[in-house]
Amino acid sequence: MRRCFLPENWLVHSPEGGFLRGRRASAESQRYIKLFEMENKEAEGKVRGAQWAIGEANVEDCGYRLDGLWYRIPPLRPLAIEYNGCYYHGCPQCFPIRDQRLAGGRTAEELYERTQSRLYELEQQGYSLHVVWGHEMKERLRFNQQLKRTWNEIDVVRPMDPRKDCLRGGRTEPFKLHHICKPDEEIIYIDIVSLYPYVMKAREFPIGYPDVLTRETLTQPPNAILPWTHPRHNRYKGLLLVRVLPPTSMNGLPPLLGYRTHDGRLTFPLCSSCADNKQQQQCRHSMKQRSWISGYTHVELNKALELGYQILDIYEVWNYDRWDPELFKGYVNTFVGLKQQASGWPENCDSQEARNRYIAEFDRVEGIRMDPAKVEINPGLRMIAKILANSLWGKLAQRVGTTEVKYARTPEEFHQLLEDPTLETLDFEHVSEFMDRCVVRKKEEFAKPPDTNCLHVAAFVTSYARLHLYKYMEEVKQINGQLLYCDTDSIFYVKKCGGNFVGEGEALGQMKREHLGRKILEFVSGGPKNYGFRHVDAATGRDERAELKIRSFPLSYATHQLINFQTMKQLVICQFNIDGEIDDMASENCILDSNNIISVEFPQIGRTTRSDLYTIMARKDYRVCFEKGRIRPNMETLPFGHGNVLEQQQQEDQIIHQPHVQVQQHPILDLQAIPGSSNWTDVDYLRRYR
Numbered sequence: 001m002r003r004c005f006l007p008e009n010w011l012v013h014s015p016e017g018g019f020l021r022g023r024r025a026s027a028e029s030q031r032y033i034k035l036f037e038m039e040n041k042e043a044e045g046k047v048r049g050a051q052w053a054i055g056e057a058n059v060e061d062c063g064y065r066l067d068g069l070w071y072r073i074p075p076l077r078p079l080a081i082e083y084n085g086c087y088y089h090g091c092p093q094c095f096p097i098r099d100q101r102l103a104g105g106r107t108a109e110e111l112y113e114r115t116q117s118r119l120y121e122l123e124q125q126g127y128s129l130h131v132v133w134g135h136e137m138k139e140r141l142r143f144n145q146q147l148k149r150t151w152n153e154i155d156v157v158r159p160m161d162p163r164k165d166c167l168r169g170g171r172t173e174p175f176k177l178h179h180i181c182k183p184d185e186e187i188i189y190i191d192i193v194s195l196y197p198y199v200m201k202a203r204e205f206p207i208g209y210p211d212v213l214t215r216e217t218l219t220q221p222p223n224a225i226l227p228w229t230h231p232r233h234n235r236y237k238g239l240l241l242v243r244v245l246p247p248t249s250m251n252g253l254p255p256l257l258g259y260r261t262h263d264g265r266l267t268f269p270l271c272s273s274c275a276d277n278k279q280q281q282q283c284r285h286s287m288k289q290r291s292w293i294s295g296y297t298h299v300e301l302n303k304a305l306e307l308g309y310q311i312l313d314i315y316e317v318w319n320y321d322r323w324d325p326e327l328f329k330g331y332v333n334t335f336v337g338l339k340q341q342a343s344g345w346p347e348n349c350d351s352q353e354a355r356n357r358y359i360a361e362f363d364r365v366e367g368i369r370m371d372p373a374k375v376e377i378n379p380g381l382r383m384i385a386k387i388l389a390n391s392l393w394g395k396l397a398q399r400v401g402t403t404e405v406k407y408a409r410t411p412e413e414f415h416q417l418l419e420d421p422t423l424e425t426l427d428f429e430h431v432s433e434f435m436d437r438c439v440v441r442k443k444e445e446f447a448k449p450p451d452t453n454c455l456h457v458a459a460f461v462t463s464y465a466r467l468h469l470y471k472y473m474e475e476v477k478q479i480n481g482q483l484l485y486c487d488t489d490s491i492f493y494v495k496k497c498g499g500n501f502v503g504e505g506e507a508l509g510q511m512k513r514e515h516l517g518r519k520i521l522e523f524v525s526g527g528p529k530n531y532g533f534r535h536v537d538a539a540t541g542r543d544e545r546a547e548l549k550i551r552s553f554p555l556s557y558a559t560h561q562l563i564n565f566q567t568m569k570q571l572v573i574c575q576f577n578i579d580g581e582i583d584d585m586a587s588e589n590c591i592l593d594s595n596n597i598i599s600v601e602f603p604q605i606g607r608t609t610r611s612d613l614y615t616i617m618a619r620k621d622y623r624v625c626f627e628k629g630r631i632r633p634n635m636e637t638l639p640f641g642h643g644n645v646l647e648q649q650q651q652e653d654q655i656i657h658q659p660h661v662q663v664q665q666h667p668i669l670d671l672q673a674i675p676g677s678s679n680w681t682d683v684d685y686l687r688r689y690r
Helices: 027-039 108-124 134-142 145-153 162-166 195-202 272-277 298-306 329-342 352-366 379-395 411-419 455-478 565-575 645-656 682-689
Strands: 047-049 057-059 064-066 068-070 079-084 128-133 172-174 178-180 185-192 211-214 238-245 292-297 310-319 403-408 423-432 435-442 482-487 490-496 511-513 518-527 530-537 545-550 598-607 613-622
Touching: 027 047, 027 068, 027 079, 027 134, 027 145, 064 079, 079 108, 079 134, 108 128, 128 134, 134 145, 162 238, 162 292, 162 455, 178 565, 185 455, 185 518, 195 329, 195 379, 195 455, 238 298, 238 455, 292 298, 292 455, 298 310, 298 455, 329 352, 329 379, 379 455, 403 411, 411 423, 411 435, 455 482, 455 490, 482 518, 518 565, 530 565, 545 565
Parallel strands: 079 128
Antiparallel strands: 047 068, 057 064, 068 079, 172 482, 178 518, 185 490, 185 511, 211 310, 238 292, 238 310, 403 435, 423 435, 482 490, 518 530, 530 545, 598 613
16 A cells, blocks of 8 residues: 555554554553542542643642642641552562663663652651552453443543544444334335545545644634534534533434543444433433543534534544545545456446446446456456455554464573563463463553554544435435444445335445345344345245344354244344244244343364364354344334433523513514414423413
8 A cells, every 4th residue: 555555654543542543641540540439538628639721730849740739728738649550660679670671761670769759858858648449440441340440430531532522433223123114115125336445536635733722722823712503613624622511302313423422332323421321211411421432533523413412521632734535536546446346247248338438337437447358257266356445444453462373492592481560471382392372462551553554544434434425314214214234334224105105226425226126125133243134036036035144143044043033033033022922933943042042052163272172062142132222112212312301401400490470562463373273392391380
């Protein structure tokens, strides 16, 4: 990519953890300060913690900044609270090799001595000390699940990390768990043609380094006064770390912005607290409880502002001045062209004239000129070209800290691996008298990201892709259809027979109909990446078939005897207690326990640590699981937080308690003013008869 398609130094490396990682108090230290206040009620609200706008609490006498400072009632001395990250302070327990280079290129001993000198000077200035090391807190969390849950739920503002805050995958969720078509309905299954290559080719991306702005600058003129409620309030292009408040209802559309819950689920809620708690009841949370802090691209935020979202606060912005609308165009055109050539001629190209028209039309629409002499079916080349076209953005966001296998040929090499302070040994095996096999992984503090990483560009790729899918969701509403399911680049929806379709086509980025010539009669979903549908021949109504899509589950002939469309449907209905009676299982061999689980045994090929192959009978449990929203009695789903009761009541109370204004009497009788007229609402009755 860089060698063949980009100018030199065009894509820049974005640091793991963000540009301000070392300049602000760590998220762990902020969490600990809040936990300290929760565990010491007399300190609640009195500890001067690390605030984003003013930095850490400042000690004037010695010029130090602290994680927390509590001025207690005399004669107690002020309490200086320090949360020491082991890597940044040279912890002797975690880093016993004292000349090892750690943060800032300093040795562990240098960092530790500087930390101890700092603590000594604080004591000399009259401060009591409360010092906690990072490994001590990790030990507490390891053995106390309730404390770990509380720790993760503490909301803190931290420097923007593009991987954790801005990089999200595709949108996958059902909007209705079960639907049977009425005589005047049909289910349509459409799929976007090459979604990721399309957005990489057709959208602009940031290049160069950003201007990193913090809250001190962002809340000053000429920036709009918070909260932001319209796209014109946002004058930045790039990544933004904000506190966002969703609306209480989306007027028939799905929510737009994603939120990652404390247990790692990517949801699209209207209340973060409901999503964290998996709350099936109607939302009663306050505005602050509904809102959340996360990072987004400016294009996603601007669209959200159009839909009624609000930005309550803004903490950090990576603003890019330089953008390239053709950054990936040459790369995508190359491999999409190879893929198209390796697909062979379409069925309708049975003459030279038709083939010439096909080549010319593809050139006109996509800007890619194919070589007619190379257009032939080549499944291997097609697969390689497809992988290269689709996976580039993933290479830009490659994970760090992956496992690695190392072989030691002497006892000295073996012990060096075990004692290496930068490595975590996960497993080892004595292969022979002259060799040991070790599985190791770099510790988080020492893991180096690949030089190919460009996280901000990868974040824009996935953001553009979700927005492109959302555009088609809006089209479903415009044609009065009903969404059933979406999965990154595909949609199931219901429409009236004879009604309008969502726009379709064959070009990149357009929706293409799946199962042409078939009519889908019924759809069922047991959760994300877990669905099935039943379809017949559209012309005759015969030749009924069913298809299942279940992530990470082998759908062989043997498993199909246990897990098929009927058993999936029965599990979904039984799990959510809908439709009353449950039919008998289709297979007498099916094992359905009280937790609505089907257990399946199947042969699985494995590999030993010595790379020998073997076959075992594996056992896997299948269950339905939906944790991305509320479930209604008709099997439709609602986003978490839909229809917040508390805010609706507050709005009604605000209207009811407005000062009553005496209305001037007119001689003409206004029929709509008569109680009970069609225009009267509950608020009108309350205002008149309060």
